[in-house]
Amino acid sequence: MAARDYGQYCGVTRALELVGERWALLIVRDLLVGPRRYGELAAGLPRIPSNILAARLKELQGAGLIRRVPRSRVIIYELTPYGRELEPIVLALGAWGFKAMGDPRAEQIITPDSMTMALRTAFRPDVAASLPATAYGARFGPAELLVRVDGSTLDVRRGDGPVDLAFAAGPEIRRLISGELSPDRAIATGVVEVLRGHGRLLDRFANTFHLAA
Amino acid sequence: MAARDYGQYCGVTRALELVGERWALLIVRDLLVGPRRYGELAAGLPRIPSNILAARLKELQGAGLIRRVPRSRVIIYELTPYGRELEPIVLALGAWGFKAMGDPRAEQIITPDSMTMALRTAFRPDVAASLPATAYGARFGPAELLVRVDGSTLDVRRGDGPVDLAFAAGPEIRRLISGELSPDRAIATGVVEVLRGHGRLLDRFANTFHLAA
DNA sequence: CGGGATCCCTTAGGATACTG
């Protein structure tokens, strides 16, 4: 239960003792999107063995990063304030790792929560502030996200709703975010399929969400 | 050799595949201080098995984070630009982990490189800019650091030199950095032992280096 | 002596099945 320690009195080692174990930071990533039930976490991390998920949840709880809250017959896990302080770090790791993402391999999936965090990472509030409020419906495989940008604020949630532009895309969306692929070509090559609204709005999307590659 | 993957197409998972393995980020931490030889890395990470150190160095090299440079009969390891981009992340992890550091346990050590990174984490350039240039000689157990603050720049290196204030301290120095312990009381209780110069300068030190607990 | 490689053993982690 006590995580393996590094034997050093150092902030970095302490941090790694708390969230350095395999899967731990991915659980945090998903909980940053919102409180989740055990089954939801398992669904968002399809390759995690259930015993490991259970063990990590206990460790994170013991470390004061998450709370286990019974809510009307079901149990939900949510981040404590201390756990939520990891948000900038997780986002920074996402931006850093983004640069090393090659092309997607067949077995690699995109989950709603990971995509939500990716959008948060790529969001450019200053750019968004100068654009009209826009709602996007983004479908990535089975994940349907409602992305609302209003001024410099971003709200991403699951499900759909009234949107200005609805589109479907595969993992190749990465090349749109990185600027390797223009919105025009993304549509022309079928990387992005416009479902509703005018394709021109994909320009706005690409301007609002951008990450260096 | 290929790190175990998470099966997700996501920046965070990619980052963890590159630096999420045990010890990896600590190697990066030490290399952020400067290029190091194999033996120096091993000395700074006393509990790492040598086969693991060798394996991590190969993985980090394969991932393009570090370079293996032969230099006049010896081999040194240094970060690539991509590896150096981890600096803000490592510092942020250090600051976050700092809050969860309890009191030091007997077997926990302080290494020169970890202390250097801790000072970088705690450094407040804006505060320093309004103070006179100052050189500190800080001894933490066996580690002797020369800490030079000039305007908003910080330079930490090993060894000593001409300083305005020289002091020795144990791991309890943490409580000075966090503000739990005033400089006066740090000296009075023996947490900090002034070796040279005027103890008043410890005020300046505590103002220059501060981390929330 | 620096820079590893090898051996053996322990334990975390993965796959799967099972239970309150």
Next chain:
DNA sequence: CAGTATCCTAAGGGATCCCG
């Protein structure tokens, strides 16, 4: 649905040895 229990593999730990 929310986890345990079990079994097995592979990564990590510790010591020692090797090679240029």
